[in-house]
Amino acid sequence: MDWAxxxxxxxxxxxxxxxxxxxxxxxxxxxxxxxxxxxxxxxxLVEHVSRRVYVNxxxxxxxxxxxxGILRPNAYISLESALAEWGISxxxxxxxxxxxxxxxxxxxxxxxxxxxxxxxxxxxxxxxEKRTRRGSYKIAEPEKALLDWVYLQRQEGLPVALDExxxxxxxxxxxxxxxxxYPNSVQRTVRELP
Numbered sequence: 001m002d003w004a005x006x007x008x009x010x011x012x013x014x015x016x017x018x019x020x021x022x023x024x025x026x027x028x029x030x031x032x033x034x035x036x037x038x039x040x041x042x043x044x045l046v047e048h049v050s051r052r053v054y055v056n057x058x059x060x061x062x063x064x065x066x067x068x069g070i071l072r073p074n075a076y077i078s079l080e081s082a083l084a085e086w087g088i089s090x091x092x093x094x095x096x097x098x099x100x101x102x103x104x105x106x107x108x109x110x111x112x113x114x115x116x117x118x119x120x121x122x123x124x125x126x127x128x129e130k131r132t133r134r135g136s137y138k139i140a141e142p143e144k145a146l147l148d149w150v151y152l153q154r155q156e157g158l159p160v161a162l163d164e165x166x167x168x169x170x171x172x173x174x175x176x177x178x179x180x181x182y183p184n185s186v187q188r189t190v191r192e193l194p
Contacts, residue, residue, distance in 0.1 A: 001026070003036050007045050007058050014134050015059030016066055019052045049109050064096050064112045065130075065137040071107055072116050075100035076127040076138035079117065079152065082145035086169050099124075099140075099148055117152055126178060143175040151186050160189055167193060 006026070010017060019037055023030040037054055040046045047055040050071055055062055068075055077085070080093035095106070095113035104118045126144030129136050140148060146165075153160045172193075179190040 001028070001036070003040050004045065007040060007056055011056050011059035014066075015056050015062035016070055016135070017046060017054040017056050018070075019054070047109050047111060049112050050107055055109070055111065059134070061133055062111070063132055064114055066132055066135045067107070067112060067114060068096070068098055068137045071114065072098070072100040072102050072105070074102055074124060075116055076124075076140055078127075078140035078145045078148045080149070082140045082142070083149060083165065085139065086142040086145065088142060088146065088165050088167065088169055090166070091164070099152075119148065119152070123148070123151070123181065141174075142169050143171060143178050146170060146175065147178055147182055147186060147190070150189050151182055154183075154185050154189070162189075162193065 007017075010022075017037065019033045020030055022028070022037075023033045026033075034052075037046055037048070041048055041054070045057050047057060049055060049067065053067070053070060055067075065077065068077055075098045077096065078099045079097040080089060080091065081097040083089040084092055095115045098114060098116045099119040100116045101119065101121050101124050102116070105116050107114045107116075126147075127138045127140045129138050150160050175190060175193075179187045
């Protein structure tokens with residue numbers, strides 16, 4: 001099989017490759033697909049991110065956002081990344097920050113840095129879906145991203161430095177309403193906002 005041609009063909013479909021899906025699609029044993037992808041990685045055509053998950057380097061418009069729901073199905077972009085995207089924070093996070101109902105984890109490769117932090121199922125809401133050229137991802141609404149950030153900062157005993165944030169994009173009524181679903185410590189912080 002000509003893997004360079006196959007990767008070119010697959011790059012039109014998605015920038016993400018899953019060895020199990022490729023094995024089914026082409027009728028090849030998954031172990032053989034994994035070996036082929038490791039060879040293609042040495043050639044610089046793919047990049048290994050996680051078990052069975054690779055980035056197709058021939059898809060030039062790849063965004064790590066496309067991996068958010070693949071690496072953790074119950075996840076959305078939030079915290080520092082969402083705050084920066086909505087213009088609430090001017091700080092650019094070093095990694096794409098997400099929350100998940102699954103286990104927390106960090107994924108790191110040459111072009112991908114994604115951090116998943118755990119959030120309870122009853123706090124898994126308040127996001128919207130956005131499209132990329134070949135896929136989609138979920139991102140927290142501005143108010144939800146702020147609340148997730150305050151909540152996880154408090155959980156870890158870290159300071160909540162609100163003076164570094166621009167709260168202009170925040171809908172204060174929505175923030176107050178959403179805050180009612182969080183613990184009292186988060187609600188108190190929200191009430192202290194200017």
